[in-house]
Amino acid sequence: MLSAGFGSAMWFLGEWLPRLLCVFALLALLDAATTREDAFRATDKQTKRFWMTVLSLAALVTALPSLSLLGGGWATLAGILGPLWFICALASLVATIVYYVDVRATLKQIRGRRSWPRRGPGRGNGPYGPFNGRR
Template identity: 45%
Template sequence: MLVQGFYNLLGWVSIALLVFALFALVDAAIRREDAYRAADKKTKAFWMIILAVAAALIAILPIMSFLPVIGLIAVIVYTVDVRPALKQVSGPRRRGGGSSSDGPYGPFNR
């Protein structure tokens, strides 16, 4: 009973780590290529390959083996180091495509 609960917990942890890796992969995919160069963080293709391999390792191999841990480290490095640098270089994303002078009911300067 206790062993089954432990394996159940490991299954949920594996799913959570896979979701985390897929989040990082999608985030890397939606960032612009020139932002990677401007932030001096390798290239977009490099991070896409690293994160795709990390997600595959986490999905295929058991979490207690060595390779998924290396993949998790790569995902953490992207999330903690690369992602904030890309956000800083890219600037804040605006929803709706409005300009910076837009108010809640439309543009201020008509």
Template identity: 45%
Template sequence: MLMSGFNSLIGLLYLAMLVIAVAAFVLAALAREDAYRAASKQTKPFWMIILGIAVAVNLLVPMLFLQLAGLVASIVFFVDVRPALKQVTGGGGRRGGGSSSDGPYGPYNGGR
């Protein structure tokens, strides 16, 4: 009973690592090539190969050490590379790229 619960927990962890690796791979594929160079990060093919290997390892090779290495690569992409790419391409959170005090018709000047 206890082992089946433990095995299902481990299965969920493996699935979570796969989902994180696939999400990082897709986001790396969607970013522009020149954004990687402008952000002073490794090239797009480098990240596609690293994250592609992480996805392949999670799908095909049930070795926890290799899966954890892929998870580390995915986390590095999410916390370091992706924010730099968003900053370079102007995807900072707001779609229009305006400041936080902008209203629907332009900047709000406090009633002046």
């Protein structure tokens, strides 16, 4: 019973985790692609070209196991680079997390966008917000 649960967890890690990491990197790449170059320069976080390159490589590295399903050279390459792929995927995950946590957060301050409405004093529809029914 325990080995069946372990097998399911390993199947998830082998099949779906790389796909989720690839989607994570692709979303970061899309965000970087839609951000103006001058915003990157204003934050002093590297250039847009740098982050586009890093996030493109991260998406490619994490997509490699999914591409192995197509067969051919990718399957052979994924089999040969198994342990090396894990290290590269880990580096890709770290780079993508750094983009989200550090770079994107700073870029959001410059762009002035929020990902969801915040509640509380002076924000949104909270008791102190502009739409509280009091004038």
